[in-house]
Amino acid sequence: MSILSFPKRGKWGKSSWRGNCSGYIYQEIFSWTRPQLFVDPMCGSGTSIEVAHELGIEAVGLDLHSGFNILRDSILDNVGRQADLVLSHPPYGGMIIYSGEVWGEAHADDLSRCESDDDFHQKLQLALLNQREATKSGGVYGTILGDWRRAGTYTSYMAEAIARMPKDELMAVVIKAQHNVTSGNTVYRQKLPLIQHEYIVLWKKPKLLQVNVLSVLAKQQHKRLTQTWLVVVRLALMSLGGKSTLGKLYAKVAEAAPSRLEQNENWQAKVRQVLQMHTADFYAIERGIWAIA
């Protein structure tokens, strides 16, 4: 079943630890992944570790509150060897602030104190790559996190995390009902449904590591950008009736994608390159006039 709902959190961890996770969720995840060695690099009140120990699984819990910083310290160095499962449950969206509120003093690298969503997306990617490095080939790494809507905008931390990790490694996305949600659910005029779920996102580290993960990610992002350019140009040509002069097409593209153009000074050359490269999508009717193929 890819939807989990456990209204009770069980005896594990601390019920007073805000944003904690039901121990039954970890029981489920362990039943799917059957780890011998498990690591939780943001273990909070220790729910996952207690569940693991009860099941006879060797488990290591790390957290900023006890001196481990996932943005600075290698999980692998701390644990000493790669694990079968490395699963985090990070704070997201600043709904619950941990350092300085749940424990100790405010810490700049606390993921609940990110200055913006982009800051969080980038730091979570770093955390996940750190987890991946600490995972055995053929093992599983993952995260439990939700999305957030505020001021009418919905931010999908889950979608960003998936987009920033190797897509061929994605193994499962499971929905986890959230019970007793007290914050982050302000209802706006549209009366949209309250967010009462999180996701468990799992990736499998390949058995044979033939290519470097950074080159995989760079290629993935490059392909995404190339495809987006194709979509932007095709959409502009569609809205011009399917054919156009280059001049009108430039004007339409500029209107449709201002932020994309800010990033690319040679954008007119880029438009021409897109037209010339994608022969299945575009063709030149005559010099300077292009149409959708």
Ligand SMILES: C[S@@+](CC[C@H](N)C(=O)[O-])C[C@H]1O[C@@H](n2cnc3c(N)ncnc32)[C@H](O)[C@@H]1O
């Ligand atoms: C949602 S809580 C985890 C709760 C846990 N699953 C439980 O049931 O108790 C998130 C944890 O991430 C930790 N954290 C935040 N930033 C961190 C960082 N940079 N490195 C390691 N841990 C961090 C916080 O201290 C907090 O304990």
